[in-house]
Amino acid sequence: MSTNENTYAVIVAGGQGTRMGTALPKQFLDLDGKPVLYHSIKAFADAMPGIHLILVLPAHQISYAQMILQAFEQRIDLTIVAGGETRFHSVQNGLNAISGEGIVFIHDGVRPLVSAALIHRCYEMALEKGSAIPVTPAIDSMRMIKGTDSEPVDRTQLRIVQTPQTFRTDVIKPAFEQSYNAAFTDEASVLEASGKKVYLVEGDRSNLKITTPEDLLIAEVLIKSMF
Numbered sequence: 001m002s003t004n005e006n007t008y009a010v011i012v013a014g015g016q017g018t019r020m021g022t023a024l025p026k027q028f029l030d031l032d033g034k035p036v037l038y039h040s041i042k043a044f045a046d047a048m049p050g051i052h053l054i055l056v057l058p059a060h061q062i063s064y065a066q067m068i069l070q071a072f073e074q075r076i077d078l079t080i081v082a083g084g085e086t087r088f089h090s091v092q093n094g095l096n097a098i099s100g101e102g103i104v105f106i107h108d109g110v111r112p113l114v115s116a117a118l119i120h121r122c123y124e125m126a127l128e129k130g131s132a133i134p135v136t137p138a139i140d141s142m143r144m145i146k147g148t149d150s151e152p153v154d155r156t157q158l159r160i161v162q163t164p165q166t167f168r169t170d171v172i173k174p175a176f177e178q179s180y181n182a183a184f185t186d187e188a189s190v191l192e193a194s195g196k197k198v199y200l201v202e203g204d205r206s207n208l209k210i211t212t213p214e215d216l217l218i219a220e221v222l223i224k225s226m227f
């Protein structure tokens with residue numbers, strides 16, 4: 001049995017990146033000479049040798065992924081599946097491609113700066129508790145909109161949620177048998193709706209999600225200082 005034989009990562013990259021506003025979806029844009037998605041996949045392949053990777057792509061861009069895979073020097077175990085209408089459906093498709101049991105990371109393909117330390121932290125917590133959701137403190141002042149007014153919110157009670165959201169497969173797979181609900185913005189919300197407890201783990205502010213053009217500029221600076 002190879003190292004991490006019972007470990008999986010579902011990398012979701014099935015979105016269209018409307019907020020980025022580019023013709024090519026943001027997961028395929030260049031970051032430090034390689035597609036954004038390449039860095040996200042490589043982070044898991046490097047941190048967890050032998051991991052089974054499930055890459056979720058827009059159905060009409062699956063052939064385009066060959067270009068990314070060719071960029072890999074190392075051999076990786078990778079299965080490609082088509083995405084769905086929402087992120088929830090894409091994750092569901094990815095989880096359905098897993099037949100074994102173990103630990104599964106669910107990671108945004110557009111979080112290319114995920115560190116090995118964070119991956120290992122999530123793994124250990126999920127092994128112990130069944131779930132691990134990386135979060136960072138809210139560092140700005142916050143206001144809640146109330147109609148035309150607004151009021152301050154106690155930021156010490158708030159956390160910003162990241163991926164990889166990490167689970168034992170026997171915990172997360174049954175949760176994804178629920179019907180879709182628009183409130184399911186991440187796996188933690190799906191798990192909680194199935195009646196299971198969510199366990200938080202310390203995230204990493206560098207693990208940014210590339211959503212807008214500014215994020216790509218910041219990531220370009222960070223990647224040169226981190227790796």
Ligand SMILES: Nc1ccn([C@@H]2O[C@H](COP(=O)(O)OP(=O)(O)OP(=O)(O)O)[C@@H](O)[C@H]2O)c(=O)n1
Pocket residue numbers: 012013014015016017018019020027056083084085086087088090091108109110111209210211
């Ligand atoms: N139907 C979808 C929607 C999103 N995602 C993935 O989920 C991650 C986080 O979503 P987000 O940043 O919102 O990506 P997009 O949906 O592509 O962006 P936008 O909302 O701006 O269109 C991304 O890696 C995206 O590709 C997916 O796999 N399938």
Ligand SMILES: C[C@](O)(CO)[C@H](O)COP(=O)(O)O
Pocket residue numbers: 087108161162163185186187209
């Ligand atoms: C899962 C997630 O990355 C947590 O921050 C995020 O909710 C997904 O991004 P979206 O922009 O809400 O689709």
